[in-house]
Amino acid sequence: MNPVQYRRAESVEDAFPGAQWRLLGGGTNLVDLMRKGVEHPAGLLDVTGLSEEIAASDDGGLVIGAAARNSAVAAHPLVRRRYPMLARAILAGASAQIRNMATVGGNLMQRTRCAYFADAAGSRCNKRAPGSGCDAIGGFTRYHAIFGASPECVATHPSDMAVALAALDARVNVAGPGGTRTIPLAEFYRLPGDRPDLETTLGADEIIVSVAMPASPFAGASAYRKVRDRASYAFALVSVAAGVTLRDGVVDDVRIALGGVAARPWRALRAEETLRGTRPTDEAIDAAITAELASAEPLPGNEFKIELVRRTTVAVLSELRGTPA
Amino acid sequence: MDITVNGTAVAPPDDARVSLLDMLRDHLHLTGTKVGCNQGACGACTVLIDGRRVLSCLTLAAQAAGREVTTIEGLDPHPLQAAFVERDGLQCGYCTPGQICAAAAMIDEVRAGVPSYVTADLSAESVPFSRDEVRERMSGNLCRCGAHNGIVDAILEVADGSTV
Known part of the structure; x- marks a missing residue:
């Protein structure tokens, strides 16, 4: 792993450190990718001190701070009662230890678990090194995409939580140096096309502040x-x-x-x-x-x-x- | 800001790359916490931060500044240790410190009513302490000797006996 700086963000306004830095949630994916040589940020800005509040909104929905830990979301009474599909999806992911660490923002921003993407030393990957080729195509594709892939990339997004959020019409509230905006979850992820390195519609200098869900009529009849x-x-x-x-x-x-x-x-x-x-x-x-x-x-x-x-x-x-x- | 390890204040390492796992083992010589996969797949490095179980291999030591870390050395003596021995919850023993740290926190989670993927009614305020629940909740700790049946027995014995 390359040398890296570390500091904690005190506020959202403090969370735009520059292109060579990465925002650090629980670190369950980013620290691993740094160790594997896939990510080499100059600095890590720990954003787990920002909002982790889970609160009901006036319209009967729910707003979840980006720093809320996955385990806290799944255990929250309002999530369990109003959005059991979301609680079940989060509980389906990873292990209890990892859910205790991982944040909602980090969960959305985690990278594919395509083994060729993670193999920086030995495999070609257009997502990791644009234009280098894709060793997944023609390789071991048991875990790869059947919808929306391209000749450049066949990787899947690994999140369980995001699947429930998509079904629930969640919105992602983001902030950048120019202000705040809201991205529907349905428009948050890009399909690979010819730029599989671009995974989301989040700007390079933007941060996820919270995830908002509208009131759900499906509480009684939903599943993951x-x-x-x-x-x-x-x-x-x-x-x-x-x-x-x-x-x-x-x-x-x-x-x-x-x-x-x-x-x-x-x-x-x-x-x-x-x-x-x-x-x-x-x-x-x-x-x-x-x-x-x-x-x-x-x-x-x-x-x-x-x-x-x-x-x-x-x-x-x-x-x-x-x-x- | 210091890291409190088993009650003792420790300065975080100067190099931000040092994982909590490496700090515990190599800097503090607390070798009870084990290095397994070093990539978040096996659970051998499980410790508690502020009472919650986490993987020390994927936690940078810097992230633990201002928090309380408890390792197997800090839990000792714990009723789960005797129960693991009694119920053959180990063979080689390498995964055992992680298993016990994870199990100790898991018992607290169940008592707090935290649901799991196999909990039938997510809106219920309490969850059962069943074999299926324990197996699901301990799935982040692998045992390559295959002592899982004994591990589940040991955990159920301690949890049912309310000795923690």
């Missing part, structure tokens, strides 16, 4: 299910965040977001549109997710994800159908 290679402490092969409300047995509103399948949480909008206004029989759910999967482009090593997404979505939604909203 994660399918992985071992029962716990593993990244998703596929995950499904879903919520549904019914009126007279017909789908009034539905949200489906998929994890482990793209460079961003994949909101299954086509499946949602197909289901809205229908009776959610197994056949209808199957047809809806199959319509979404029509645009999937699996790699030779991850074709199984098509069937896994289909079956997991049908299982989750058919369970929710039986849950009173």
Whole structure:
């Protein structure tokens, strides 16, 4: 690891240290990537002293400070009661030790776990070194994308939390030297295209201040299910965040977001549109997710994800159908 | 700002790259905390900061300034130690300090009503101390000898007996 400076930010205004610095949350991803030679910041600005408040908003929603630890969010009574899908998603991620360290802002900004990205010494990666090539394509692609990838990059975003946030229509409040703005989570992550090194729409000199969620009608009928290679402490092969409300047995509103399948949480909008206004029989759910999967482009090593997404979505939604909203 | 390690104030290292793990072992010679993977995958380096379990390999020592660090040396003697021996919760013993630090904090989490991924009702104020709960909550600590069954037995014994 290269020599690095360290200091703690006293305020949001203090948190714009310059391009060679990185903001440090729990460090669970950044410290590891520095040790692996993927990241070499000149300095680390510890932002864990900034807002970690979790507070109800006037519109029935919730605002979570970017420095809130993942474990604190998942354990918070309002999150558990109003957004159980979010609590479940966070609890599906990493281990208890890592959730105690990781912040909400850091969780959103974590990098892909593509093994070729992390292998600075031995693998080509367009995300790590733009223009150098991609050794994942043609390599071991079990954990890689089936939606929205490009010939430059097939990496997935590893967050569970962000998948639930996508389903819940969360917004990311950010601040920069020029002021504050709000980015819908749906627009926060970029697809790789020809610039896989650009992962988010956050400016280089901006900081995430908080994440806001609108009131959710899905508290009573929502779920997060994660399918992985071992029962716990593993990244998703596929995950499904879903919520549904019914009126007279017909789908009034539905949200489906998929994890482990793209460079961003994949909101299954086509499946949602197909289901809205229908009776959610197994056949209808199957047809809806199959319509979404029509645009999937699996790699030779991850074709199984098509069937896994289909079956997991049908299982989750058919369970929710039986849950009173 | 000093780091309090097992009750003793210690100055953070000058070099910001030093991990809490390396500071504990190499600077303070508290070698109970173990280096396993050094990349956040195994849990052998688990310590407590302000009572919460964390990975010391992915924590920079500088991040612990102003906080209280407790290692296995600071927990000793703890009822989990005898329970691990009694229930064969170890073979080689390398992962044991991390297992015990993690388990001690985990028992507090369950008693505080903190849910896990396998908790059926997330809105419930209390969660059960079941075998499935313990297995899920301890998944961040690997044991390559495969002593997990004994580890779960030991934790359940201590938790049920309310000896902590």
